[in-house]
Amino acid sequence: AQLGGDPNGYLTYCPCMGRFGNQADHFLGSLAFAKALNRTLILPPWVEYRRGELRSRQVPFNTYFEVEPLKEYHRVITMADFMWHLADDIWPESERVSFCYKERYSLQQEKNDPDKPNCHAKDGNPFGPFWDTFHIDFVRSEFYAPLHFDVHHSNEAAKWQAKYPAESYPVLAFTGAPASFPVQLENCKLQRYLQWSQRYRDASKDFIREQLPRGAFLGIHLRNGIDWVRACEHVKDSQHLFASPQCLGYKNERGALYPELCMPSKEAIIRQLKRTIKNVRQTQPDNEIKSVFVASDSNHMIGELNTALSRMGISVHKLPEDDPYLDLAILGQSNHFIGNCISSYSAFVKRERDVHGFPSYFWGFPKE
Ligand code: GFB
Known part of the structure; x- marks a missing residue:
């Protein structure tokens, strides 16, 4: 050698x-x-x-x-x-x-x-x-x-x-x-060796400290760009699509694919957000959710979400400029997370959170 x-x-x-x-x-x-x-x-x-x-x-x-x-x-x-x-x-x-x-x-x-x-x-x-x-x-x-x-x-x-x-x-x-x-x-657990660089650790901590209100926050991933709308059309003729095994299981042990998993409606998103926030209020009264951080490739729904959640005293936030990596680093640290079952971008967050024992949920899952 x-x-x-x-x-x-x-x-x-x-x-x-x-x-x-x-x-x-x-x-x-x-x-x-x-x-x-x-x-x-x-x-x-x-x-x-x-x-x-x-x-x-x-x-x-x-x-x-x-x-x-x-x-x-x-x-x-x-x-x-x-x-x-x-x-x-x-x-x-x-x-x-x-x-x-x-x-x-x-x-x-x-x-x-x-x-x-x-x-x-x-x-x-x-x-x-x-x-x-x-x-x-x-x-x-x-x-x-x-x-x-x-x-x-x-x-x-x-x-x-x-x-x-x-x-x-x-x-x-x-x-x-x-x-x-x-x-x-078998390889999901290797995520533990993939650790954010100092630059992203610092940037995500700074954003959370400086831009979000004190207290717990809920991170959400809204995958809704035009490429995604097209990709979701494949749901009807597939067993699996992209990252779907992360919630359905690799052998569909936890069910078959359905459209709401890929593209939840605005109403469904708001309903699930409210339900999740209320649930946390009941089960963890000392660590109430105070804000929602939205990551998205396209429509962050900031206006609609603020309107829907302001009565609960929740504010809704996003990064001032698009940065897919900073979005990921912040989602990894949220107290609670709702991601898209089909998206491998959401899957990255889910694996990282699993390493730390942080809870994650998916839009429209389990099926209503
Ligand atoms: O990461 P990715 O393979 O995930 O591709 P999916 C989606 C890309 O869209 C990301 C941007 O790498 C980001 O550049 N993006 C998605 C976001 N979500 C966000 C977000 O919350 N914030 C920001 N800033 N950017 C699949 C592809 O995407 O989409 C498949 O992997 C296929 O190959 C399909 O093309 C249509 O698994 O979501």
Whole structure:
């Protein structure tokens, strides 16, 4: 092994599917996978999309989360550290192989050579911009089928190690995350190692202290943008949709999907809010809810909620500027939380709260 390098090898991937909630699910699975293969996980940047921009932006992993706590679970290194300090020795340009399950077709017709199947790991957005962030090009593709990522229910890890020993494959670089979506039940608890960076811990504490009235607050997630309205149309022909196993169970032990779980009506939201606040007043009179913090991708319903809740002495708040990460960090700390069962963004909050033993509920669940 090279000086300073991990003789057991490394593993990395492009978080090329979905936005933050999807990427977080994939991260937990990839972390478990790297541990099972006993390879250091190279922490990829988070991939973000801005309206009007053709190329994704890559945000360093540690902008949002601490690296150190992850090391309690498994060996990790940021992609920047790996590429700057170790890649020249461990992963020279001539040895950069991209891994995909089977051939992936290029968007450009002429790049699909029948004699030379390829992962086309850099084809399209965010694929190209992601690897370009660290000037990574691939000289070859490797198709790993029929291997898979479920390391909890089989001896799959041993098969990976036998097929791809670290001496010949120092870095397994995956075209997409080596993990399932939604996150496997076994990997939810790894959320405890994903801790907010100082910047987000401070910003969320400051907001709660300075902007919310003293006392307990209820955090709510309203997922109601146009992409969500369209996604919810799939409820009628699915067993599961995105993060729905978090409330229905992975095998629908707690019921089948229904539309109100995805898109609760305004009336239902207000009804559930009032009921939750009253419930807490009765069961925890010393820790009454004084305010509601609303996180949303689109409509925060501030006016309607203020009108509905002012008689109960409750004020309704949101961030002055859109910040999906600060919204998450604040929701994680609320005394009570109501999230969207189907949304992986809500699922992130739910897992974090579970780690701390904080209570969470879902819109429209259980079914009325
Ligand atoms: O996180 P995400 O994968 O969750 O994608 P879902 C939703 C994105 O919308 C977030 C923004 O990453 C944020 O950028 N967003 C959602 C929010 N809720 C909030 C919020 O409360 N506050 C702020 N500031 N931003 C699924 C996708 O979204 O939506 C699926 O993961 C699919 O791949 C589907 O595209 C339509 O699971 O909710």
